[in-house]
Amino acid sequence: MLDQPLIKIVLLVAVVVVTAMLNRSTADSRHQAVRRLLLVGFVLLAAAAVLFPRLLTQVAQFLGVGRGADLLLYGLTVVFLGYVASSYRRMRHMEQQVTTLARELALRAAVHDTTEHPRASPPPPADG
Template sequence: MTTVIQIILLLATAFLVVYFLGNRRKARAKAGVKLGFMVFVIACIWAVLRPDDLTVVANWMGVNRGTDLLLYALVVAFMFTTLSSYVRFREQELRYARLARAIALKNAVKPEEELS
C-alpha cells in the first residue's frame, strides 16, 4: 500500500529532475533553487527547535517518526545536489572543449606546401 510520503517523495524526485534539467540556465530557476534552499533551511531549524511538531507532521504523512521524515527530505535534497553537480560539471566540460577547439583553430598553422 502506498503511503502519502511515498507519493510525495516520488513526485518531488520527478519534479526536481524535470525542473532542473529543463530550466537549469534560466535566472528564474536559479532563484527557485535559492528559495527552495531557504525553505529547506527554515524547515530544518524548525525541526530542531520543535521535534514533536515534526513527529506530528510525519504521522500525518504516514511515517512513524519525525527523524525518518527528515531523513527522507535529506535524501531528496542529496539527489538534487548530486544531479545539480553532475549537470554543472558536464556543462563546464563542454565549455572547456569549445574553448580548446577555438584556441586550436586560432593558433592553427597551415602546412607548408610541398615542392613539386
C-alpha cells in the same frame, strides 16, 4: 495506492518534481531565483525541525512515517538525489565549454603558426 501511507505519494511527487526541474534549462535568472527560494525554505524548515522536534514527528506520523528522524532522512535523500543530478548536469555543461574553448584555442594557434611561419616555397630548380 490509496491505502498506502501518504509518505510514499509525497516522496514520489518530490522525485518527479526534482526530475522535472533538472530537465529544464538552467540559463535564466528565474532558475537562480527558484534555487534561492528553495534554500531559504530549507533553512526555515531546518530551523523549525531544530526548534520544534515534536512538530516534525507529528508531520511524519501524519504522512505515515513512524518518526521525525525517518522523515528527515527521506527528505534528505530526495534533496541529495537532486543535488547529484544537478551537479552532474553542471559538470557536463562545463566539460562541453572546456572542449569548445580547447578547440578554439587550437584553431587560433594553428592560424597564428601559419601566418607567422608561412610555408617555405619550393627550392628553385637546379641548373643542370
